[in-house]
Amino acid sequence: MVRGLLWILAAVLLGGIVHLSTVLAMPQAAKQDAYSRLASLSPVNAMEPLASTKAGAEIMPFMDPAFATAVCRYDLSGGPLKLTAPVSQAYTSVTFYTRRSVAFYAINDRAAGRRTIELDLMTAAQHAQVPEDEEVTAADRLIIESPTTMGLIVLRALAPEPSLMPMARQALAAATCRIQPQ
Amino acid sequence: MRLLFGSCFTLLIAAALGLGATWFTLTRGVAFGALSIGAWKAWPKSGSADIDPYARAMVARTGELPTGMGDGVAFYARTDKAGNVFDGRCTFAVSGMTPAARYWTVTLYTPEGRLVPNTIDRYGFTSEEIVRDNDGRFTITVAPLARPGNWLPTGGIEQFVLVWRLYDTAIGVATRTAKEGPMPVIERKGC
Numbered sequence: 001m002v003r004g005l006l007w008i009l010a011a012v013l014l015g016g017i018v019h020l021s022t023v024l025a026m027p028q029a030a031k032q033d034a035y036s037r038l039a040s041l042s043p044v045n046a047m048e049p050l051a052s053t054k055a056g057a058e059i060m061p062f063m064d065p066a067f068a069t070a071v072c073r074y075d076l077s078g079g080p081l082k083l084t085a086p087v088s089q090a091y092t093s094v095t096f097y098t099r100r101s102v103a104f105y106a107i108n109d110r111a112a113g114r115r116t117i118e119l120d121l122m123t124a125a126q127h128a129q130v131p132e133d134e135e136v137t138a139a140d141r142l143i144i145e146s147p148t149t150m151g152l153i154v155l156r157a158l159a160p161e162p163s164l165m166p167m168a169r170q171a172l173a174a175a176t177c178r179i180q181p182q
Numbered sequence: 183m184r185l186l187f188g189s190c191f192t193l194l195i196a197a198a199l200g201l202g203a204t205w206f207t208l209t210r211g212v213a214f215g216a217l218s219i220g221a222w223k224a225w226p227k228s229g230s231a232d233i234d235p236y237a238r239a240m241v242a243r244t245g246e247l248p249t250g251m252g253d254g255v256a257f258y259a260r261t262d263k264a265g266n267v268f269d270g271r272c273t274f275a276v277s278g279m280t281p282a283a284r285y286w287t288v289t290l291y292t293p294e295g296r297l298v299p300n301t302i303d304r305y306g307f308t309s310e311e312i313v314r315d316n317d318g319r320f321t322i323t324v325a326p327l328a329r330p331g332n333w334l335p336t337g338g339i340e341q342f343v344l345v346w347r348l349y350d351t352a353i354g355v356a357t358r359t360a361k362e363g364p365m366p367v368i369e370r371k372g373c
Contacts, residue, residue, distance in 0.1 A: 003188075007188045007191060007192050008192075008195070010192050010196075011191070011192040011193075011195035011196045011199065012195075012196075012199065013196075014192065014193070014196030014200070015195065015196040015197070015198070015199030015200040015203070016199075016200065017196075017200065018196055018197060018199070018200020018201060018204075019199070019200040019201075019203040019204050021200075022200065022201065022204040023204055023207070023208075023235055023236060023239045024235055024239075026204075026208070026238070026239035026242050026243060027238050027239060027241075027242040029242075030242035030243055030245075032243075032244075032245045033241075033242045033243075033245050034241075034245050034246065034247045036245075037245050053297065053305075054297065054303070055296070055297040055298060055299035055300075055303075055305070056296075056297075056299060058295075058296055058297060060245050060246050060247060060295075061244050061245060061246045061291075061294055061295025061296065062244075062246045062256075062291060062295035062345060063246075063295075064287055064289060064347060065289060065297060065305040065306060066287045066289075066306065066308045067287075090285065090310075091284060091285050091349055091350065093250070093252075093253040093254075093349070095247070095249075095250035095252075095253050096250075097247060100238065100242060101238075101241045101242060101246075101247055101248070102231060102233055102238065103228075103229045103230060103231075103233075103247070103248050103249075103250040103251070104230070104231045105250070105252065106229065106249075106250025106251055106252035106253040107252050107253075108252065108253055108349070108350050110284070110350060111252065147231070152247070154247060156253070158285055158287075158308070158349070159308075160285065160308050160309075160310035160311065161308070161310060161311045162303070162311075
């Protein structure tokens, strides 16, 4: 009786370990995550506007169809990246995701406070190499540290009405993301 | 012999329990730190580096990109206020007020996050295009057949999900109660 209970206890404990390890391994094992879905649609270190979100043509689940979207799949191994995005008339936001879809930073046009959103994305090691005086002189320069070398930048522009979608798409078309060798 | 039998039994049960629990939590959408306002639920932390391991696994599995915390917050509803699951063959009314935000959008999805095709290409509303009454309130009628006013077509699908996204808002991890963020009330009107 006691022995049977011990076996069951062992099974439950082991089951807990299996559960936790599969949950933790899922981001690495997932084949259909956002980055993989975008890999065939967008080049590395360049801004790529996505087709508008329509029924039957969604690239990712739960995308907001009121927004025009552009993505930049980045790889910082060649140096820091410079992102420039003109803001649209309504609302524009930039969200940074790691290779495993963790949104580590997001900013909207109002928080960026200018007519163009300008950001420098770099790894912690690259940030450490930026000369201090340069960082001071460029006080309005926004530096974002990426926890991973690879990831996604997603630029979204709102079309408050469907008829304004071309305008939102136009604003995104002028956005760039480029590697700036150090 | 008894030892062998016992360990095989233990391993089998452990695998079934562990994988079963993983499958259950990832398909049901179990995530910690949900902010509930009426029938609406949001996970503001999922849009930051503090995302919990369950939400991370779920996001990786489905392939979605969570709304970033500096961008906005997304509220999900799968039932009305009485707990009736959203059935696309029924009529639901979504009315009332929203928390302060620069813009909001509401979108109807299948449970898998796909848009529902319809003849007028209407997948949702934005705060700018919604028709309001004199005191600024609005009612959205979610129904399979065309309705006057703000009609959101369901396409008659078996089950749907509504997602309310607030952009540039103070609602987030610090929000605790419905008083800080009054969300629209959802009621089933008929089937």
